[in-house]
Amino acid sequence: MDMATNASQIRLGDRPLIVCDIDEVVLEFLSPFTAFLRSHSYDLLPRSFRLYGNIVSLLDGSELDKAAVDSFEEVFFANQHLWQTPAEKAVETLRALSDDADVVFLTAMPPRHHAIRRKLLDQLDLSFDLIATQEPKGPVVARLHDRRSLPVAFIDDMQRNLLSVADHVPECLLLTMMANADFKPFAPPPVGSIVAAAGWEHAADLLRAHFSADILKIANPAA
Numbered sequence: 001m002d003m004a005t006n007a008s009q010i011r012l013g014d015r016p017l018i019v020c021d022i023d024e025v026v027l028e029f030l031s032p033f034t035a036f037l038r039s040h041s042y043d044l045l046p047r048s049f050r051l052y053g054n055i056v057s058l059l060d061g062s063e064l065d066k067a068a069v070d071s072f073e074e075v076f077f078a079n080q081h082l083w084q085t086p087a088e089k090a091v092e093t094l095r096a097l098s099d100d101a102d103v104v105f106l107t108a109m110p111p112r113h114h115a116i117r118r119k120l121l122d123q124l125d126l127s128f129d130l131i132a133t134q135e136p137k138g139p140v141v142a143r144l145h146d147r148r149s150l151p152v153a154f155i156d157d158m159q160r161n162l163l164s165v166a167d168h169v170p171e172c173l174l175l176t177m178m179a180n181a182d183f184k185p186f187a188p189p190p191v192g193s194i195v196a197a198a199g200w201e202h203a204a205d206l207l208r209a210h211f212s213a214d215i216l217k218i219a220n221p222a223a
Contacts (some may be wrong), residue, residue, distance in 0.1 A: 016150045017144065018153050021107065024087070025086060025156065026094070027084045027085065027090075028087055028179050030044065030183055031179075038058070038093065042055055042057055049186035051187065052066055055085070087179040091126060094126060107132050107134070107139070137156070142168040154175075154176045155176075155177055157176060162194050174195065
């Protein structure tokens with residue numbers, strides 16, 4: 001099993017479901033990761049929508065190779081509680097949304113980091129179920145939703161994850177959102193049914209509109 005929390009262990013209520021990515025959506029990632037790298041005499045340059053090829057030495061300008069980038073990311077995630085902070089409006093918006101919908105966090109990280117991420121989220125009063133996995137997100141969301149006749153939404157900053165969910169849960173509202181302003185211009189434009197949210201307040205409006213429309217459709221299938 002490559003998930004620290006299995007989808008089958010999560011018990012959903014009879015209400016809408018929000019499945020939400022963590023890094024760059026709920027928690028800042030690129031800004032604190034840049035600060036972490038600078039503390040080791042490296043920098044992350046906003047030149048394209050990727051880490052590899054954009055991390056350079058502050059001493060001689062040389063680029064870090066993939067293995068070195070992966071090593072730094074591993075150390076960062078092992079110490080994420082010292083660096084990562086909530087994205088603007090994330091905590092209060094998710095708490096408010098949880099009054100009317102179930103919230104499940106789905107983070108693309110090795111399950112070995114589940115415990116430290118769980119502790120950090122709990123400290124931020126974000127004690128929602130957390131799945132840490134490196135498998136495609138579409139099948140995970142499909143298992144969570146399990147073809148229920150209730151609204152479902154998925155929020156992520158990576159297009160491949162949104163498209164994976166689109167393939168497996170076509171009725172899902174797909175929102176793309178990113179906290180870091182420097183790298184956002186390099187993100188691929190939304191395609192298909194993906195909708196860009198400017199921030200958490202905008203996302204909340206889109207989510208509530210989607211839930212209201214779906215619930216009305218369920219109540220009046222002939223409408």
